[in-house]
Amino acid sequence: MESRVYLLSEAQGLTKDLLGGKGYGLVAMAGAGLPVPPALVITTEACRTYLRTGQAVGLEEEVRRKMAALEGLTGKRFGQGEGKSPPLLVSVRSGAPVSMPGMMDTILNLGLTLEGVEALARATENPRFAWDTFRRLLAMYGEVVLGEKAEVFEGMLSALKAERGVEADTALSAEDLEELSFHYLRHLEARGTPFPMDPWAQLFAAIEAVFKSWLNPRAKTYRRIYGIPEDLGTAVVVQAMVYGNLGEDSGTGVGFTRNPATGEKGLYGEYLRNAQGEDVVAGIRTPEPLERLKDYAPGLYAELLQVAERLERHFRDMQDFEFTAERGRLFLLQTRSGKRTAKAAVRIAVEMAEEGLISKEEAVLRVEANALPGLLKPAVDRNQAPKPLLKGLPASPGAATGHAVFSNEGAERLAAQGLPPLLIRPETTPEDITGMYLSKGILTARGGLTSHAAVVARGLGVPAVVGAEALRVFPEEGRALVDGVEIREGDLLTLDGGTGEVYLGAVPLVEAAEEALLEKLFAWAEPYRRLGVRANADTPLDAQRARAFGAQGIGLCRTEHMFFQEERLPWVRRLILAKTPEEEEEALEKLFAFQKDDFKAILRAMDGLPVTVRLMDPPLHEFLPPLAELEARAKEGDQEALALLERAKALHEVNPMLGFRGVRLLLLRPAIFRMQLKALLEAAQELKEEGLDPRPEVMVPLVADPKEVERARALAEELFQAYGPIPFGTMIETPRAALLAGEIAPLVDFFSFGTNDLTQMAFGLSRDDAGKFLPRYVEEGLFPFDPTERLDEKGVGRLLRLAAEEGRRANPRLKLGLCGEHGGEAGSVQAVAGLLDYTSASPFRILTARLAAAQAGL
Numbered sequence: 001m002e003s004r005v006y007l008l009s010e011a012q013g014l015t016k017d018l019l020g021g022k023g024y025g026l027v028a029m030a031g032a033g034l035p036v037p038p039a040l041v042i043t044t045e046a047c048r049t050y051l052r053t054g055q056a057v058g059l060e061e062e063v064r065r066k067m068a069a070l071e072g073l074t075g076k077r078f079g080q081g082e083g084k085s086p087p088l089l090v091s092v093r094s095g096a097p098v099s100m101p102g103m104m105d106t107i108l109n110l111g112l113t114l115e116g117v118e119a120l121a122r123a124t125e126n127p128r129f130a131w132d133t134f135r136r137l138l139a140m141y142g143e144v145v146l147g148e149k150a151e152v153f154e155g156m157l158s159a160l161k162a163e164r165g166v167e168a169d170t171a172l173s174a175e176d177l178e179e180l181s182f183h184y185l186r187h188l189e190a191r192g193t194p195f196p197m198d199p200w201a202q203l204f205a206a207i208e209a210v211f212k213s214w215l216n217p218r219a220k221t222y223r224r225i226y227g228i229p230e231d232l233g234t235a236v237v238v239q240a241m242v243y244g245n246l247g248e249d250s251g252t253g254v255g256f257t258r259n260p261a262t263g264e265k266g267l268y269g270e271y272l273r274n275a276q277g278e279d280v281v282a283g284i285r286t287p288e289p290l291e292r293l294k295d296y297a298p299g300l301y302a303e304l305l306q307v308a309e310r311l312e313r314h315f316r317d318m319q320d321f322e323f324t325a326e327r328g329r330l331f332l333l334q335t336r337s338g339k340r341t342a343k344a345a346v347r348i349a350v351e352m353a354e355e356g357l358i359s360k361e362e363a364v365l366r367v368e369a370n371a372l373p374g375l376l377k378p379a380v381d382r383n384q385a386p387k388p389l390l391k392g393l394p395a396s397p398g399a400a401t402g403h404a405v406f407s408n409e410g411a412e413r414l415a416a417q418g419l420p421p422l423l424i425r426p427e428t429t430p431e432d433i434t435g436m437y438l439s440k441g442i443l444t445a446r447g448g449l450t451s452h453a454a455v456v457a458r459g460l461g462v463p464a465v466v467g468a469e470a471l472r473v474f475p476e477e478g479r480a481l482v483d484g485v486e487i488r489e490g491d492l493l494t495l496d497g498g499t500g501e502v503y504l505g506a507v508p509l510v511e512a513a514e515e516a517l518l519e520k521l522f523a524w525a526e527p528y529r530r531l532g533v534r535a536n537a538d539t540p541l542d543a544q545r546a547r548a549f550g551a552q553g554i555g556l557c558r559t560e561h562m563f564f565q566e567e568r569l570p571w572v573r574r575l576i577l578a579k580t581p582e583e584e585e586e587a588l589e590k591l592f593a594f595q596k597d598d599f600k601a602i603l604r605a606m607d608g609l610p611v612t613v614r615l616m617d618p619p620l621h622e623f624l625p626p627l628a629e630l631e632a633r634a635k636e637g638d639q640e641a642l643a644l645l646e647r648a649k650a651l652h653e654v655n656p657m658l659g660f661r662g663v664r665l666l667l668l669r670p671a672i673f674r675m676q677l678k679a680l681l682e683a684a685q686e687l688k689e690e691g692l693d694p695r696p697e698v699m700v701p702l703v704a705d706p707k708e709v710e711r712a713r714a715l716a717e718e719l720f721q722a723y724g725p726i727p728f729g730t731m732i733e734t735p736r737a738a739l740l741a742g743e744i745a746p747l748v749d750f751f752s753f754g755t756n757d758l759t760q761m762a763f764g765l766s767r768d769d770a771g772k773f774l775p776r777y778v779e780e781g782l783f784p785f786d787p788t789e790r791l792d793e794k795g796v797g798r799l800l801r802l803a804a805e806e807g808r809r810a811n812p813r814l815k816l817g818l819c820g821e822h823g824g825e826a827g828s829v830q831a832v833a834g835l836l837d838y839t840s841a842s843p844f845r846i847l848t849a850r851l852a853a854a855q856a857g858l
């Protein structure tokens with residue numbers, strides 16, 4: 001039978017799956033010649049057997065044999081002192097293959113009995129230390145193995161300190177600690193769970209407790225949320241104790257090989273003198289920065305510097321390590337890759353590649369592409385920020401401090417006073433665009449990550465938090481409420497669109513990442529990118545911004561956004577209300593002029609690069625004021641409102657998103673189609689006359705049938721006759737279009753997958769309302785992630801692959817792009833990188849798309 005228990009020296013080359021993270025790190029450190037106390041590792045396999053069968057036959061025997069070897073290595077006997085030699089005590093720790101909070105962690109000083117305490121006191125000539133060690137064991141064992149609450153032991157300790165009139169644990173004498181130990185022992189006895197005065201019984205019960213902790217509810221929940229398989233099991237590390245509580249030349253600490261917040265190279269961490277590990281965690285005494293060791297223990301500090309360097313050389317990553325100094329001698333107890341901020345991740349990856357520790361390719365792979373937008377902007381410094389007032393969905397990254405406003409007028413009022421507005425709305429509609437544009441931050445009570453507020457905010461690059469359900473907004477009254485806290489116009493708030501948190505007042509921020517580091521990273525990444533990256537941009541400003549981020553054109557220009565601007569809306573409304581061809585003609589002419597100017601500006605900003613213009617998508621009634629408002633105004637005798645009301649009622653749809661919109665509208669109101677396309681073609685023509693190189697493309701949305709495409713193409717061809725042809729494409733955003741891709745493909749030059757609608761329709765869930773329940777679906781483990789955010793490869797992805805493959809088969813020259821919000825999400829981009837020609841993302845996600853695409857190519 002295979003061994004299930006290994007000494008560190010025997011476990012070289014075994015996997016992390018078998019040894020767990022902690023065991024694996026110890027084995028590696030020991031192998032690299034770093035000072036690690038002798039230890040044995042019980043494998044995850046042993047845990048799995050135990051959990052399956054309720055026992056581990058023969059394991060005790062194996063543990064006893066390896067403990068004998070541990071005794072040999074340390075020259076001490078487990079639990080028994082001999083003459084001048086103290087008893088061997090061990091720590092027992094759990095260590096799953098993936099770091100997993102919620103499981104049993106550590107019992108220290110295991111193997112000590114009343115007899116052992118005497119021996120330990122004798123051998124160290126330090127009775128205080130011996131009793132301190134014992135009372136710690138009793139409390140930890142009592143909690144973890146015997147199931148008593150930690151507070152009970154803390155309570156008895158506090159009571160004793162109060163009785164003695166002292167504050168610090170260190171002020172208690174040997175006699176005090178002896179008395180405390182007996183309190184603990186009697187208490188455990190009285191509750192029917194006596195402490196075993198047998199080292200071996202302690203050890204085996206502790207091992208079993210670690211195995212069982214795999215199944216505790218916290219651990220289970222954690223696994224469910226993070227998708228960690230149930231059957232991994234945990235390893236157990238049994239390690240010879242070293243003592244940080246032996247006096248002022250002893251201590252315990254935690255080190256990082258680089259600063260986990262900034263990534264700056266250099267030893268960073270904390271140290272607590274005369275203490276054992278759990279004192280640091282418990283926060284009873286405040287540890288001091290490692291730097292201070294330079295003053296009073298320079299030898300130890302120098303050794304730590306060396307260790308840090310060796311750890312990095314070995315693990316080729318920033319390490320977070322625990323250590324103990326026992327009478328000046330350094331021991332390493334644990335190491336793992338350190339958690340870090342996104343900003344630190346970039347710096348560490350780039351600098352490690354420059355130092356030659358990792359390859360440039362490795363550096364590219366180490367940066368999480370989805371974290372990039374957050375790096376381009378300041379963020380709230382969570383270490384210094386107070387408790388947030390409110391939490392919503394992180395819709396557009398960056399932190400913003402501003403004064404609350406509740407309307408376009410409010411935003412204009414504050415902006416005129418030179419104050420930064422922060423717009424608060426129940427949700428936003430195209431009518432709020434002025435306020436959104438003027439504001440430094442946007443906060444809504446409703447809506448998901450693809451709601452109007454979220455999409456527009458990302459486009460504008462304005463930080464936004466949406467769907468903050470605890471927020472109640474009363475725009476007419478100019479106020480909002482959160483749990484009884486009232487926010488009025490002018491009140492100062494800070495929001496972080498990267499985390500979804502909202503704070504009262506101004507809070508400290510951290511700076512954006514250094515551009516030079518990002519530039520280096522991208523210079524290394526770009527050669528591996530095959531997928532093109534374009535932008536979703538509707539304005540010249542967006543286009544410029546996107547180009548600066550490296551966009552290779554525009555993949556989606558939503559033309560209707562231009563209709564919502566103030567001076568244009570009346571003309572759109574006239575178009576909708578037109579009763580005669582002349583009236584329609586007049587409105588269209590006006591709109592034509594606006595659109596041509598817009599297109600010229602955008603094509604100019606993207607000169608030499610493709611610009612895909614999507615023709616009108618939303619239902620017409622979106623351009624009218626809400627019915628309720630019209631009714632109110634009509635009641636007061638407003639003639640315009642009365643006219644609009646009639647039309648609005650006629651246009652009213654129960655389900656507008658599935659109604660008279662997109663290609664349906666374009667085909668049945670062809671004058672709009674012609675006006676838009678002609679504006680685009682003429683804009684390009686005029687730029688060409690200026691000597692520029694405009695590259696327009698046109699596409700129609702919401703197609704479900706080849707006939708629609710055929711008819712749209714015929715309309716387009718009429719204009720191509722006059723102006724010359726440009727690439728003509730269709731969006732694939734209904735499941736039926738995806739299924740009929742083979743029939744549609746010969747009619748077009750390109751497909752652009754609209755994965756927002758494709759997801760909405762494939763799942764049958766409204767992207768505007770799903771924010772109300774999707775987060776809970778994810779929390780409950782029903783969905784692994786939110787499919788409006790990350791492409792569902794299984795279902796939506798299947799439609800996409802099918803359409804891509806059948807489309808290409810039917811038309812080998814077909815170009816394929818993606819322009820839903822998924823186009824700027826790293827996991828989604830990686831999923832389609834090998835399939836499509838390009839993806840298209842909002843300007844601030846261009847870098848994410850570029851990096852993710854490069855990572856897919858590595």
Ligand code: PEP
Nearest residue numbers: 733754755756757819820
């Ligand atoms: C889509 O549906 O994915 C898309 C890009 O169009 P819109 O978001 O404008 O509906």
Ligand code: MG
Nearest residue numbers: 733754756757
């Ligand atoms: Mg769409």
